[in-house]
Amino acid sequence: MILGVKGFYPYIRGQAVDVVMPDRKYCGGLLELKKIAAMAEGAGLLVSPHGPASPVGTAAAVQVCATLPNFLILEFSYGEVPWRSELIDPPEQIVDSALLLGTRPGFGITLNERTAKKYAVGQ
Numbered sequence: 001m002i003l004g005v006k007g008f009y010p011y012i013r014g015q016a017v018d019v020v021m022p023d024r025k026y027c028g029g030l031l032e033l034k035k036i037a038a039m040a041e042g043a044g045l046l047v048s049p050h051g052p053a054s055p056v057g058t059a060a061a062v063q064v065c066a067t068l069p070n071f072l073i074l075e076f077s078y079g080e081v082p083w084r085s086e087l088i089d090p091p092e093q094i095v096d097s098a099l100l101l102g103t104r105p106g107f108g109i110t111l112n113e114r115t116a117k118k119y120a121v122g123q
Contacts, residue, residue, distance in 0.1 A: 004028040008036050012043045019072060023051040024061050033064055041070040052077030055088045058099070059107040066101050074099065086115045 002008055004027060011017050020040040024033050037047040047068055049061050052075050065071045076099060078084070078092075085091040088109040093100040102108010 001026050004032055005035050005039060008039065012039055012045060015043075017045065019046045019048050021048050021050045024049055024057065024064070025051050025053060030060060030064050033061075034067070037064075037068045037070060041068075046070050046072040048072045048074070050075050055084060055092050056107070056109070056111060058092065059088065059102055059109045062099055062101055063107055081119070083115060083119060087112055 022033050022036045027033055040047050047070050061074055065074050089112055
């Protein structure tokens, strides 16, 4: 696992990658993802964030990806649990192979607390 700008720098500087794939959960968060993407942009590289953890995480990543001039593609996990579409409002929407950007404040979604509580692990 590669962490933060400091972790990605040697790979970018050494021209060891063609596409940079920081995982938003492990690279240091959304701001660190932006910094890594900016560093990649300076080196002429594309960014394809990794980390299809949940609809909430995907909504956060989509907001960041929409701001990246060197964005290539976002990994998207679909159908791993039957209640995925019930976890957020509005549910994830794909049109013409593109995940729509939320228009509400914040990440553009509201968490369905009832669904989250119902399927929480370790209660």
